[in-house]
Amino acid sequence: MLNKKPRINNQIKASRVRVINEKGENLGILETDKALEASRNAGLDLVEIVPNTDPPIAKIIDFGKYLYQFEKQERQKKVKTKKTEVKGIRIGIKTSRHDMETKAKQTAKFLKDGHKVRIEVILRGREKSLQDFVRSKVDEFLTLIPEKFTEDQPIKRGPRGISLVISKMK
Missing domain, CATH: 3.30.110.10 (Translation initiation factor 3 (IF-3), C-terminal domain)
Known part of the structure; x- marks a missing residue:
């Protein structure tokens, strides 16, 4: 499972974020309030993908779907790591x-x-x-x-x- 879940919606503390929409298009740097409004209009969540950049990168996606994809990638990484005995x-x-x-x-x-x-x-x-x-x-x-x-x-x-x-x- 995830050790540290990404911040979503109102948990994002940065005043401005670089926003990527659900299609993968860069919407540029927006105020967090405007980015939240855009995500609500799309019926999705604003998820902080890369928190340690300036400004942080946030994506407008379905959070449940994002978690599923992330966990799926982690499982595939575990399968690919071959244990040598x-x-x-x-x-x-x-x-x-x-x-x-x-x-x-x-x-x-x-x-x-x-x-x-x-x-x-x-x-x-x-x-x-x-x-x-x-x-x-x-x-x-x-x-x-x-x-x-x-x-x-x-x-x-x-x-x-x-x-x-x-x-x-x-």
Whole structure:
């Protein structure tokens, strides 16, 4: 909903306003009283569209229709803003080549959809001491991804293993 509703009719405090009629034609700068009279004659409301200019811009329109159009535009803006999620792919040291290919295809699908992907290599026990082998496993996995990507976060160690975040190359 609207946080701040525009001023209408007698709520307009400015002494003069730039008036636009319902057809979108500029009527020029008028005294607020004359603009209100013109809106009443048309059977519509005088709505202050741009209050922070000198003089403010007011439009002669049906206020209910204006609110509906404004809210409709806001909803469309929300729909257009795409939320990106960070999807997770987990591999282990013992993950087979075929499983890695399958996970690489899934990673490519996530990247095509515009999501970021966190690739985690889970390490258990003595596996934590095999850092060179783990890095080669990650590099092997990254070469299997058919989609072009960039590393958003470089490889970093965590308590359960190592991880990195990638996203689609723009």
